[in-house]
Amino acid sequence: MKAMKAPAAGAGSTSNAAASNSGEGVLPEKKTINPELWQACAGPLVNLPAAGTHVVYFPQGHSEQVAASMRKDVDAQVPNYPNLPSKLFCLLHNVTLHADPETDEVYAQMTLQPVSSFDKEELLRSDLSLKSNKPLPEFFCKTLTASDTSTHGGFSVPRRAAEKIFPPLDFSMQPPAQELVARDLHENVWSFRHIYRGQPKRHLLTSGWSLFVSGKRLLAGDSVLFIRNERQQLLLGTRRANRQPTNISSSVLSSDSMHIGILAAAAHAAENNSPFTVFYNPRASPSEFVIPLAQYYKAVYNNQISPGMRFRMMFETEESGTRRYMGTITGIMDIDPVRWKSSQWRNLQVIIAPFFICPPPFFRSKRPRQPGMPDDEYSDLDNMFKRTTAWLGNDISMKDSHSVPGLSLIQWMNMQQNHVLSNPMQPNFMQSLAGSSMQNFDAADHSHQMGLSTPQMPQPNNSQFNAHRLPQQVQQLDQLPK
């Protein structure tokens, strides 16, 4: 069997027509980023507002993103901007998608213009844009193993993923094989030899794979994802596991100046109602800080937020799916009452528990799974038990299975640090938690309310719910640059 020569994978692809060069135009040779691939790399919980609609911008959240990117907290050198409110109502002029040419890290550039008022029609248009999300195309996401990234061999494709995403093989060949061609976020073309061989039989990517690994500088623990779009084309993206903060920018600007720049730019725009530009990095930022106006209104005016209230939270799984958890509000207070008084940014303290509707013990899913899709279901439920029982103990009784799928709460209403830790080895947890979406709950059963006296610092062992809580690890994970 002769090995097929890898046909110049990643060879210089010509850039697309430079169309989306509005607004800032930092990168002169801007390419058009495929929106589906961008969304897949960003994760299933990320939802960008639509251009032309109205949004709410939170300077606090923007500052948090910089702090996370710089692995440095906001410090006291930053001056106060008394005329800058904790939220700005803005018209979102423009949204362009980007990807770092070195790391493939996805981010979005938004041009915002503060507005002093808006009418009902604009609110409705924002509401409409919430529902117009077409379903994501088929894709799968796999975390690379040591074997996948070593120079010793190729890439082992999960069976269901290969059958769902890749073109069907011609099984009359021995062994069945074909050439796969996929484009990345920068329109670079990568080609792989896809072969079905071995004993037992399995799907493998061989020729071309090592060029991809070395070209993208992938390491074990990073993830690769393949998409088949509606035109049956293959797209592929990556996600880095080791989220090193981009301290590269520290060679240009001090983190203090960055924070000042964000606040001063927003303050200047707010005073003059002039447009300004922000960058949103969904996988570096703890939370979304630009949210649709309708989402804000539903959260604030359609619900009575109070301690004891329960709601649904969405978390991202390792395979880029989603999973439900339950959050219980334990307190409402400003996270920074000095600088940002009466802010709605992270003003809820929450504890989190896994969310079951009707979990039969040791239930094993028999129906066909869809590993890559945001399933929002209970596939792999035995695994879930393993993880949850490890930190919640065995004496949990979930009585609140009667969920009321209520109105959407907004993602920025988030717990501060008062949450039960899931698996400390799962760094995605904090990030997913921060980006979680919420749905309110039947608030009738308040038997599990914590009633903490000092909500910022969780009191251990005052309830079965936080019996295994580890405040130091919570603290530590909070400071990860997720």
Place this chain on the structure above:
Amino acid sequence: MKAMKAPAAGAGSTSNAAASNSGEGVLPEKKTINPELWQACAGPLVNLPAAGTHVVYFPQGHSEQVAASMRKDVDAQVPNYPNLPSKLFCLLHNVTLHADPETDEVYAQMTLQPVSSFDKEELLRSDLSLKSNKPLPEFFCKTLTASDTSTHGGFSVPRRAAEKIFPPLDFSMQPPAQELVARDLHENVWSFRHIYRGQPKRHLLTSGWSLFVSGKRLLAGDSVLFIRNERQQLLLGTRRANRQPTNISSSVLSSDSMHIGILAAAAHAAENNSPFTVFYNPRASPSEFVIPLAQYYKAVYNNQISPGMRFRMMFETEESGTRRYMGTITGIMDIDPVRWKSSQWRNLQVIIAPFFICPPPFFRSKRPRQPGMPDDEYSDLDNMFKRTTAWLGNDISMKDSHSVPGLSLIQWMNMQQNHVLSNPMQPNFMQSLAGSSMQNFDAADHSHQMGLSTPQMPQPNNSQFNAHRLPQQVQQLDQLPK
């Protein structure tokens, strides 16, 4: 002859004691950067002020550095800061040296505190710090050829460089060879096999070299430099040729916000006399924007700046040496009279000519050269003729060879765009020019003064001096991110 196995070049070196973590502390595992190596990588014209002395800070220049790093000019979205003067007198609390862990790009972090006044003693101390620069250690710098960076072979060491920098070989061996061990800016250890072989005989680095090239991701055109310090240790650094702007930071902060951040941070510090932090990137910044106080005073108060005045300008050669050129002032005006009125930043328009003291035609230097050292002499003078006659024409008469080595002018007094272009194929020219140092001249002979009516836009062909001037190319080179 058996090839020596490369002894794990670049294997994980342990970080030094974290000492210099004052001020910002962005990088927690800060290493102590070797000052001599940092200086060599920064270039012979870079001169950092000493900590504890007084300096002058120019927000305009700081903003220019960001613009150069972002490949984007300052635009109109930046608000005015009427209370921010064009220069700030500051106490320089702290200077720490850094190097980008990815690219080895050198930069310095400075903590400045604006002062409302200073006394004579502080001015004298600043003056003293100007003279206390001990001579640089021996080093050489070579631009890598295609053969140097290809996987086909090793590194060809220039003969004089090897003899001057490397430990002497034992010529009783056949062939003479030894192992070289050198540390880079991050205290990583690289080892090379240094061998003297071939017909004709030459110095080569073989085993270990390719690991260095791939580890540093060096390409043909990049430069590598070796230093032998006073303890006979080898240090090595790199310089990238393709100065791609660090648009990585654009995924965090818009360039507008960066400019605003710089100006707002300086304005806030100026109002409160509070400390602030800046980063100075000598090879990305067009000019130094933090200069010693004494240097400023000498330039402003010891000289009568006027059109027609001549002075000496220092340029960096490709081999990291220096070369003199002559500048003639053709105009004095604000570069941005709206935003920065009466600023002394780049308020001189200058034309440039090569500087000869007594150039014998087709003189060929016979004395031993020192390729790496800042020679400030006329080695390679025939080459210089080739370059200069190509753009100045043949009818140049230099009558001003009687130089008066006057007081130092400061580097920020710089031409705007009104200069004769040297070799368009030499991208270092603009950078060196921007970082040039100046010495004033005998201003008696004004016969070559340009007397331009519209100084910003040079009028072609109104003098023998700008007969070959190419404004468009000047413009183009000006926008390079040097």
Place this chain on the structure above:
DNA sequence: ATGTCGGCGCCCCGCCGACAA
């Protein structure tokens, strides 16, 4: 179903002098 490893073929990395600029 899939992660890891021994086996091993062959490509290409990398050391050599020839040769020319």
Place this chain on the structure above:
DNA sequence: TTGTCGGCGGGGCGCCGACAT
């Protein structure tokens, strides 16, 4: 003096199934 290339030997890249989990 030094940049490039043909020659060529050997290390490691990369394809294979075995085997374990």
